[in-house]
Each structure stands twice: as C-alpha cells, then as structure tokens.
Amino acid sequence: MSERVVLGQKNPEDLEASNDLMTINMGPSHPAMHGTVRLVLQIEGERIVASDVQPGYLHRCFEKEAEYATYNQVFPYTDRLNYLSPMLNNVGFALAVETLLDITDDIPLRTQYIRVMVGEISRITDHLTCIGASAMELGGFTVFLYLIKVREWFYELLEELCGARLTYSYVRIGGVSHDLTENFTIRLKDILARTKNMLSETETMLTNNKIFRDRMENVAIVSKEDAIAWGFTGPCGRASGLDYDVRKDYPYLIYDRLAFDVPVGEHGDCYDRYLVRLEEIKQSMSMLDQCMEQIEPGPIVVDDLRVSMPAKKEVYNTIEGMIAHFKHVVDGVKVPAGETYGFTEGGNGELGFFIVSDGTGRPYKCHVRSPSFTTLQALPFMIKNALISDVIPTFGMINMIGGECDR
C-alpha cells in the first residue's frame, strides 16, 4: 500500500467518515483507461479515499458462446480474450482440451516447439504494449512509438505465418493450422536482433529516467502476502516477490527443455512490475533462440482422425477422408465426458480454462480464469490513499485487457 503523507491533509480514517468527499468518474471512456473500465473515485483534494472499479463494458458472452460452438470453433473466440497475446490463449485452450482427450503425450514434438515459439512471440508483444502504453501515459511518447514499431515486426511475422495480424486462430486441437513458413527462422532472427537494439534504447530512455521513476517507484506497493491473498500471478505477482511461473513450476509443452530465469521483484511497486516485464521480454527472446536451435522437422498435427482434420488429398479422393472431414465440421471433436482445469502462463499470469465435457463435440461449460480479472479486483486496495495521478501507472502496470477481463 502506498502510504503517502501529504502535508495539511486529514487522516484517512477521518476522511472515510466525512461527507464532503468529491465523487468523480474515470472512464469507461478515458484516454488513460485503455481497457474500457469505469473507476468511481471518492476524492479529498487529489487523494483517493475510496474507489469502485466497474468492469463489464466489453462483455461478449465468451462462455455462453463457447457452449454452443464445437471445440475448434472456440479458437476464434479465445483470440479475442487477451488480444495482445492471442497465441497464448489459443495454446492454453488447446492444452486444456487435449488433457480431456488424453492426447497430451501424443502431440508431435515439432508442434510443441511451434506452440512455444508463437506463444513467446505473443508474450513479447504483450509486454511491449504494456510498457509502451504505460510510458506514453507518463509522457514518454517516443518509447510508445518505438515499442509499437517493434510489436509490428512481430505481428507481420505472425501474419505471414497464419494470415491474420491480430486474430490468429492458429492453434488447433492436436496441432497447429500451418507449418512454419520457409523464411520464418531467418526473419525471426533478424527481428530479434533489431528488437535487442530497440530494447536497449528503451531502457536508456526509461529505466533511469527521473520523471518515469518518480511516477513508478513506491507507487501501489503490494506485499507478497497481499499478492497471494488477492490471487496475483504473472508479472504482477512476481514483482511482489511471489516466485511463481507456470512454465517453471508446472512445466507444460517443452518448457522443461529450455533454460530460462524467472525474474522476481523486491518491492512490489509499479517500477518492479515494469522491470519484471522488461526482463521477461529478454528471457522470451532467449527462449526463442533456443527453440530455433532445437526445433526439428516433423508432423504438425497429431496423427489421429478423431482429433485432427484429414489431409485435403484424402478428403477429395477417398470416402473415409470425406466422412471424417464432414464429421469434424458438423459434430466437432468428440471429447470424453469429464472436466479439467488446464492452466498455462498467459501474458498477465495464470490463464486457466475450466472445461466440463458431456461427451459431445461442444463444451458443456467453459470457464476462463482470466488473470486480468483477478488482478484488477485489487485495484481499489492498491490506489487507496494514493493520488489520482498514481492511478495511471498502477492501472497501466496491471495491464488490464478488457477482452480478457470482461470475456
């Protein structure tokens, strides 16, 4: 908690009891509330005495829609959860369904590498946007332009891979939709080298910038105990000293084959959240390097007609292939009855899919444990007794994504 002593101010306890507080609305449409969320602030001067955070403006009935879609049709919906890192959502959903199908061990190695690579690229774009947007809101417009340019390089690379700039729908149950393009590795290496330069420029501009540090340091401090109790995960949790990364603690895909460090903060303030994200970008870049060295040719979908689409050649030339194709499109992948909670490390923390299947081709229930939603509920607690200007870095560093929070 940020306990700021402001000269001439009353005690927080007296303020809460007093009636002459001013109520102001921040959002849902506000330049700094970039995730369409409404904050109702009770203020005394510039100090926030109480606040109410109201999400829901971007609610698109993800869970209801998912109950009426076949498992593969859910992928486009997952793209629109955290739209800064759609690949991570794709992968998370696919892994949960594959656990229910009990084919986790059959996924080809190349597919696993591809999923990790596109996932880490998405994590980089997610963190770049978070840092860039926050820097812009604190006055560093150059950083924003630099980082969004870098993000665009990665977007272009993924666009070449699957045809979409943002809503990829690239992963399928049991595999991915396309193999890596011929030049993928060469282009990725080039982009990573250029990104490294841009990152060092960003660091020069931000990390020891007086204005930036003054706005970020000792703002919205969350202790480790509070972080655990509020359900923090991901960069926000790690900044508070909670050493928890799903990739390390419950390894999935091929993360146990990669060498990487999990950055952990000491103070739990906004500045630590920024540093953790910056370091995670570097770790992801090193993971991409390792993946490019280790990846080998091979199939990209699991060889099981119940799960994967047959090859087009089969569909057009054999009756079995055509029937399999038809059944996939009309009925979807039949998933045995049961339930599972599949969780992966998303851009903002533990991204979980709780899926209940009743044995048909559509989920009976599909609940998303969204990290933004869980983290955002601590915002009133984080900005209590802070200044209005502190809301901006705090909110920016939570990196609330409307699509994921409101679903």
Add this chain to the structure above:
Amino acid sequence: MSQALVTELMDRFEQVTSVSMGQDAVVIVPRDILLDVAGFLKEKNMDAPVACTVIDWLGKANARFEVVYQLRSTTQGYRLRMKTPLDSEDLVCPSLTEFWSGFNWQEREAYDMYGVVFEGHPDLRRILMYEEFSGHPLRKDYPKDKRQPLIRRKAVTNV
C-alpha cells in the same frame, strides 16, 4: 501429488468425498461444512485462490448447481478443486472471501451469471452485466439469443 492433502482432508472430515477427474484432485464438500473445510485448508497452506465458478447441471443431476472453487498452495505446489452441490430451491452458499480475498470478484461473477447468493460476501452485486439486467445469463435455461438492450426508447405515439 495433491493426493496426500485429499487423504488428510477426508480423514478430518467424514462427509468429504473425493472424485477421480484425470490428474486433478477434486473433492465434493457439502455446504454445511464448507467454511470448516476452507479454514482447515487455509491452515494447510492452501493460500492462493485460483478460480470460482458454478456448473449448471439442468436435468442432469439431482442438485442442479455446483459451486466450484479452485485452490493452490504457493509453498507445496498442491492444487485442489472443491465442489459444493446446491439445490435450485435454496441457492445460497457461504462466501469464502474471508479466507481468500481474491474470490471477491469471482463470487460476484458467479452470482451475476448463475444467481448463486454468497452469504457473507462483503459486496455482492452484479459485475459484468448491468444492474437492470434480469435473469442469469449462463444458466442453461437462459436462451442464448435472448436480448435485453438497455435503451430507453420513446413510445411510438410521442414521435
């Protein structure tokens, strides 16, 4: 891994039963002892709240609703899912926010979407839907294409 905890829990509380769900550790906890079980788990280092939701088993089970809590231990790495069946006539469940404050919004969402009332919740309001919304959209008997626009239109005669 989490099986040790489940065994311990079942030794302590007779009414708790465990269900086999793949690799996940799942226990069914009757509503009456949910708070006691929560207190016990909190002492056993299940300190992190993960998720809370409801399953609607319309016509598929005797108890229509099932509240699902997902917990994690930051020290031991245990994961546990608690399920509490609720009858549709009596949709009240004790709130676990006093043990894990992180369930605050999750329980509000469950209330919003399924209409389960969490007793003892500090601030039980709708969260994703607007206040004027009637019904609970994720219930299985809520039609998917039903519309409730929040627009005040002038009556035709006034035009």
